[in-house]
Amino acid sequence: MATDIKTYLGEKRALVDTFLNDYFSRKAEPALLSEAMNYSLSAGGKRIRPVLCLASFEVCGGDSSFIVPYAAAIEFVHTYSLIHDDLPAMDDDDLRRGKPTNHKVYGEAVAILAGDALLTEAFSILAEPTKILAPESRLRAIAELASASGMRGMVAGQVQDMLSENAEPDENTLRFIHRHKTAALLSASVRIGAILGQADPGRMNALAGYGENIGLAFQVVDDILDVTGDTSVIGKPKGSDERKKKLTYPRLFGIERSRAIAEEMIIAARDALKDFGPEADPLRGIASYLLSRSH
Amino acid sequence: MATDIKTYLGEKRALVDTFLNDYFSRKAEPALLSEAMNYSLSAGGKRIRPVLCLASFEVCGGDSSFIVPYAAAIEFVHTYSLIHDDLPAMDDDDLRRGKPTNHKVYGEAVAILAGDALLTEAFSILAEPTKILAPESRLRAIAELASASGMRGMVAGQVQDMLSENAEPDENTLRFIHRHKTAALLSASVRIGAILGQADPGRMNALAGYGENIGLAFQVVDDILDVTGDTSVIGKPKGSDERKKKLTYPRLFGIERSRAIAEEMIIAARDALKDFGPEADPLRGIASYLLSRSH
Numbered sequence: 001m002a003t004d005i006k007t008y009l010g011e012k013r014a015l016v017d018t019f020l021n022d023y024f025s026r027k028a029e030p031a032l033l034s035e036a037m038n039y040s041l042s043a044g045g046k047r048i049r050p051v052l053c054l055a056s057f058e059v060c061g062g063d064s065s066f067i068v069p070y071a072a073a074i075e076f077v078h079t080y081s082l083i084h085d086d087l088p089a090m091d092d093d094d095l096r097r098g099k100p101t102n103h104k105v106y107g108e109a110v111a112i113l114a115g116d117a118l119l120t121e122a123f124s125i126l127a128e129p130t131k132i133l134a135p136e137s138r139l140r141a142i143a144e145l146a147s148a149s150g151m152r153g154m155v156a157g158q159v160q161d162m163l164s165e166n167a168e169p170d171e172n173t174l175r176f177i178h179r180h181k182t183a184a185l186l187s188a189s190v191r192i193g194a195i196l197g198q199a200d201p202g203r204m205n206a207l208a209g210y211g212e213n214i215g216l217a218f219q220v221v222d223d224i225l226d227v228t229g230d231t232s233v234i235g236k237p238k239g240s241d242e243r244k245k246k247l248t249y250p251r252l253f254g255i256e257r258s259r260a261i262a263e264e265m266i267i268a269a270r271d272a273l274k275d276f277g278p279e280a281d282p283l284r285g286i287a288s289y290l291l292s293r294s295h
Numbered sequence: 296m297a298t299d300i301k302t303y304l305g306e307k308r309a310l311v312d313t314f315l316n317d318y319f320s321r322k323a324e325p326a327l328l329s330e331a332m333n334y335s336l337s338a339g340g341k342r343i344r345p346v347l348c349l350a351s352f353e354v355c356g357g358d359s360s361f362i363v364p365y366a367a368a369i370e371f372v373h374t375y376s377l378i379h380d381d382l383p384a385m386d387d388d389d390l391r392r393g394k395p396t397n398h399k400v401y402g403e404a405v406a407i408l409a410g411d412a413l414l415t416e417a418f419s420i421l422a423e424p425t426k427i428l429a430p431e432s433r434l435r436a437i438a439e440l441a442s443a444s445g446m447r448g449m450v451a452g453q454v455q456d457m458l459s460e461n462a463e464p465d466e467n468t469l470r471f472i473h474r475h476k477t478a479a480l481l482s483a484s485v486r487i488g489a490i491l492g493q494a495d496p497g498r499m500n501a502l503a504g505y506g507e508n509i510g511l512a513f514q515v516v517d518d519i520l521d522v523t524g525d526t527s528v529i530g531k532p533k534g535s536d537e538r539k540k541k542l543t544y545p546r547l548f549g550i551e552r553s554r555a556i557a558e559e560m561i562i563a564a565r566d567a568l569k570d571f572g573p574e575a576d577p578l579r580g581i582a583s584y585l586l587s588r589s590h
Binding site: 113126 | 325328329379382403408412415419421423430433435445446450453
């Protein structure tokens with residue numbers, strides 16, 4: 001199983017990476033802007049959001065190679081959020097995925113604009129004319145992505161995260177931050193796959209339940225890795241949450257209890273898939289793979 | 296006519312303002328984020344982009360009160376672009392529409408995020424479920440808005456604008472900046488009205504021609520006002536383009552020649568409407584009103 005899921009992740013990631021490479025082979029002026037956008041997009045990462053979207057689409061019986069652009073659009077949104085998060089006015093990080101952050105290479109102004117353009121381009125891709133998917137599904141996917149990313153989603157989490165630095169640890173606030181800042185886009189990735197796959201209400205509910213739990217677990221594991229991981233694996237110096245006095249699961253509950261929380265969420269995620277057959281094995285495998293990273 | 300168009304602009308602006316006020320009466324956490332978004336959205340402005348969208352929709356025979364949210368979504372995009380433009384890393388402006396800029400009030404981090412959330416929310420509004428408009432039209436409107444705002448539109452213009460500060464004046468670069476930074480979103484406003492109004496190809500072409508010319512004229516007039524206007528009218532200290540060594544029409548051609556260029560564009564805009572009857576009077580009036588500001 002462990003090998004299978006790694007193969008699956010590698011294959012889907014390659015599909016997404018090919019799309020992203022092709023996208024930036026089209027010329028756009030000024031070249032500096034595309035270069036800055038592509039710099040952060042091509043800096044790697046596991047493409048876990050697009051892969052979740054593709055795997056969820058497959059549960060609905062679709063051939064996921066048709067929706068690679070839509071899945072990749074989610075990575076545009078994720079990458080914009082990383083570029084803006086790293087800015088001096090925000091987390092002021094110099095390293096991301098082991099490489100200098102966007103503003104370190106291109107300066108703050110271009111980094112802000114590259115982020116803006118990546119966010120905009122995601123919607124451009126989702127709205128592009130195609131005959132493959134029903135217009136209603138694509139509109140719902142756009143609504144889902146915008147809702148997960150905006151003032152009631154990711155951006156809300158980011159603002160609350162900033163407001164909570166140096167604040168008294170508080171479980172409700174921690175949950176709010178995680179639910180919005182990270183889990184919203186991850187679970188939207190699963191739901192967008194289900195929407196594009198025209199899932200019936202039962203399937204949609206099950207996949208949404210999986211998405212919510214995997215989204216929450218992801219951030220808990222990330223918090224744990226920031227304490228226990230090594231720089232080469234996490235792509236940035238470990239202990240950076242601690243230095244910034246970020247509100248995290250390990251800070252509030254300690255490492256052992258945080259691992260137990262992540263495990264509960266992963267069990268809940270896998271449990272949400274219980275009525276599916278082998279078509280949901282990739283989603284199950286992603287859940288187990290995620291948990292294995294925290295140990 | 297002059298009185299008529301002012302009444303029209305006032306009425307449509309009131310519709311847009313009512314929608315925007317209502318939008319932010321819905322509670323969202325953290326309150327600071329909505330407050331920062333609303334601060335810049337409610338700072339005023341003529342709402343010229345939404346009004347162009349409504350007026351263009353009316354040329355296609357529609358009752359524009361139905362599409363106020365979609366027109367207002369364009370103002371979200373415009374406002375986000377102003378907030379980001381004003382940032383210290385960009386134009387570093389302290390005043391906008393006569394009030395302190397967003398980052399002066401809320402700090403840089405919140406200003407960046409408020410801009411991000413406004414951009415995202417625009418797509419949320421356009422994708423929201425409704426039975427009024429055909430899904431195909433709304434997808435086309437989203438594609439139009441994203442294309443006009445992103446790496447092949449407004450953001451491209453903004454990057455080129457920055458790259459051209461202190462550079463040798465060059466007409467092609469000036470045209471590129473204006474076409475992308477300002478004209479793209481203005482002409483998209485007209486085209487989105489036509490798309491939502493399901494304009495036939497002939498109407499669409501005529502309206503697109505109007506939009507392109509009005510978009511270009513708008514920036515020329517703005518450049519002129521930066522030299523000749525007074526602070527109370529333009530909402531920022533005059534001469535700021537000159538101080539920043541921005542590439543502008545007056546810098547390249549002088550005031551008189553710039554006025555003549557604006558006039559040619561306005562004539563071309565009105566000319567594009569020649570086959571329409573009185574239903575296009577508001578668009579004609581907006582063109583003439585715009586030109587009158589440059590004198």
